[in-house]
Amino acid sequence: MTPETARPFTDVHAPVAEALAAGKPVVALESTIITHGMPYPNNAAMAKNVEKIIRDGGAVPATIAVMDGRLKIGLSDEEREALAKTSGAMKLSRADLGFAVAEKRTGGTTVAATMIAAAIAGIKVFATGGIGGVHKGAEKSFDISADLDELARTPVIVVSAGAKAILDIEKTLEVLETRGVPVVAYGSDVMPAFWSRTSPYKAPLRLDDAAAIAGFFQTRAALGLGGGMLVANPVREKDEIPASVMAGYIAAAQEACEKERISGKEVTPFLLGKLLEITDGTSLKTNIALVENNARLAAKIAAALARD
DSSP: OOOGGGGGEEEEHHHHHHHHHHHEEEEEEEEEEIIISSOOHHHHHHHHHHHHHHHTTOOEEEEEETTTTTTEEEHHHHHHHHHHHOOSHHHHHHHHHHHHHHHOEEEEOOOHHHHHHHHHHHHEEEEOOOOOOOBBTHHOOOOOOOOOOHHSOOOOOEESSSBBBBBBBHHHHHHHTTTOOOEEESSSSSSTTTTTTTTTTBBBBBOOOOOOOHHHHHHHHTTTTSSOOEEOOOOOOGGGGOHHHHHHHHHHHHHHHHTTTOOGHHHHHHHHHHHHHHHTTTHHHHHHHHHHHHHHHHHHHHHHHOOO
């Protein structure tokens, strides 16, 4: 349930509130994929369809965002469409989530901010595309996503296609291990690489069904082991871009990023936009497909948690 101190700033969409009160499965969804991940109308269509996939899976979707200073736990159709058309929205993580609420701003929530909001509302499962992580060259830039610390502190299951392949996946896994975050590959012995089903990196843990993932999460809670859990769900084979092909695209995008001296929060949106251009839209199609695939698995995990 929403803490009393957060209630004055929070709007819980009626279907989400009813599902939570009844102990029914709910799946949180982030909104930076809407505000920063892809252009309109692709973002609006994607967000609508992902919510439908979660409903078809027997769960209630809760897209999370900040709109005019209100922390929204679930959006109406009209709110979701308005957010998709918004220009100049903030990209919100832990550091600036409170700022956007205090200053009555509008912003899309990253993995970290969505986890915070989900935990406030009592939602235990969250579906996204890919998490942030350690950027390549972080030994010089110190560019490491707040998503990793959030996974260590906030008790939410995050279903993703792994870390975005534009990142340093090996170092991201090392940081997650140091922070004590369980990383579970779904039905795979190796980590996926966002647009690609495989990477050179062995998965720390493997589970093959949603009920086992739910059981692992509940066991951790019973043992008093705090923090969240990352589930790495490979994109379906028919939708992937092979890693060998994707590597060339990513190298070209990173070269452009360095040339234009992009830094901080602007790096990921720039790289995704450049990849969209370089791949002639193929990266976007795969991005949408993997989000949909993660939504299906998240709904199953949420349903398994609700049964127990």
